[in-house]
Amino acid sequence: xxxxNRVILVGNLTRDxxxxxxxxxxxxxxxxxxxxxxxxxxSGEWVDETTFVDVTxxxxxxxxxxxxxxxxxxxxxxxxxxxxxxxxxxxxxSKLRVVCERMQMLGGRGGGxxxxxxxxxxxxxxxSEYSQPAATDSGGAPRSEEPDIPF
Numbered sequence: 001x002x003x004x005n006r007v008i009l010v011g012n013l014t015r016d017x018x019x020x021x022x023x024x025x026x027x028x029x030x031x032x033x034x035x036x037x038x039x040x041x042x043s044g045e046w047v048d049e050t051t052f053v054d055v056t057x058x059x060x061x062x063x064x065x066x067x068x069x070x071x072x073x074x075x076x077x078x079x080x081x082x083x084x085x086x087x088x089x090x091x092x093x094s095k096l097r098v099v100c101e102r103m104q105m106l107g108g109r110g111g112g113x114x115x116x117x118x119x120x121x122x123x124x125x126x127x128s129e130y131s132q133p134a135a136t137d138s139g140g141a142p143r144s145e146e147p148d149i150p151f
Contacts, residue, residue: 005080007098009053010106011035013073019066027062031055031069033077033098055079057100068105078102 014032021027033053041047055077057065069075079100086093 007077007079007081009033009035009055009077009098011053011075011077013069013071013075014052016071017066017069019062027059027066029057029062029065031057031065033075054095054097055100056082056097057103061100061103065103074106076104076106 011033014034017029017031019027019029031054033055035051035053037049037051038046039049065075077098077100079098079102082097082099084095084097
């Protein structure tokens with residue numbers, strides 16, 4: 001049976017980034033992301049709904065987040081869902097979170113998206129600088145490692 005685990009979120013940070021390092025020296029941070037949704041209720045009035053999501057960011061992307069993002073910054077996160085399970089005082093607990101695989105800062109200068117990014121109005125960080133190269137087939141054409149989805 002095929003499975004697919006991909007999440008794309010656009011929202012605002014709920015708190016400042018606290019960068020930490022593992023014993024091995026890898027950067028990691030856990031951010032809170034507020035994602036807003038607006039829809040019409042049955043009575044026809046607009047209802048705003050906010051979902052709060054915990055996101056874990058690793059490596060160089062975590063360091064960039066710590067340098068350029070702060071509470072209220074607008075960001076796009078692409079990643080996968082992960083279920084953490086543990087036991088505290090005999091009670092089983094679980095928490096669903098997103099593990100970030102790609103981050104794009106949004107908003108730019110004066111747009112409410114973090115610290116100023118320079119005169120161009122573009123984000124100060126382009127994730128493509130730190131992405132792994134795309135997989136290619138023997139002829140050099142891009143190859144997708146994701147299963148074909150019929151839609």
